[in-house]
Amino acid sequence: MHRGFIVSPRSKQAIRATAHRLLDAFPLGGRKVPVLQLLEVWMPSIEEDFSFEILDSAEMFQRFGQDAEGITCHKENMIALRTDVYERAAKGVGRDRFTAAHELGHYFLHANEAQTMMRQSSFDTKAYCDSEWQANQFARELLADIRHVGRFPTMDAIAAHYGVSYEVARIQFQEAKKMTLGRAI
Numbered sequence: 001m002h003r004g005f006i007v008s009p010r011s012k013q014a015i016r017a018t019a020h021r022l023l024d025a026f027p028l029g030g031r032k033v034p035v036l037q038l039l040e041v042w043m044p045s046i047e048e049d050f051s052f053e054i055l056d057s058a059e060m061f062q063r064f065g066q067d068a069e070g071i072t073c074h075k076e077n078m079i080a081l082r083t084d085v086y087e088r089a090a091k092g093v094g095r096d097r098f099t100a101a102h103e104l105g106h107y108f109l110h111a112n113e114a115q116t117m118m119r120q121s122s123f124d125t126k127a128y129c130d131s132e133w134q135a136n137q138f139a140r141e142l143l144a145d146i147r148h149v150g151r152f153p154t155m156d157a158i159a160a161h162y163g164v165s166y167e168v169a170r171i172q173f174q175e176a177k178k179m180t181l182g183r184a185i
Helices: 012-024 035-046 057-064 083-090 094-109 131-143 155-162 166-184
Strands: 051-055 070-073 078-082
Touching: 012 094, 012 131, 035 051, 035 078, 035 083, 035 094, 051 057, 051 083, 057 070, 057 078, 070 094, 078 083, 078 094, 083 094, 094 131, 094 166, 131 166, 155 166
Parallel strands: 051 078
Antiparallel strands: 070 078
16 A cells, blocks of 8 residues: 555544545435546535646646646645546546545545644554545545445445445445444344
């Protein structure tokens, strides 16, 4: 897993609650999340100075010093996706929809983290203190709402319904099973 920066500790449950607050603002009822519409329409409507940008590889490198698939810049109150990622997300490719949701995770989870003196996480860093782990958790919860995945019989059905990768569907399916078993005990 790509390591991020050390951030305030957050549990899966806390991250799930943040994703659910965002989901509950829309009448989706367990339907596929229009993640690009969130970035292009909804975010600018609730955050006056928010911007969403689509940048090619050279522009991404020139502005941010890296050819990232996506980037969240709190200083500029913006999220940028690389052009190829945006185009594939628009076509419904699960991996690229995940990247867009992952950047929303950084935006909502890490806005108040100190931007100076940020320390790179390492393999010794607890996962719940790693910015990338947290953003991945958020993206999974946003795209495949755990409150609804239990109604699907297979991981393939989850992936198809929510427009996510098989890996995201597998993780959410297993998490939903754990939650169900926990309630049964």
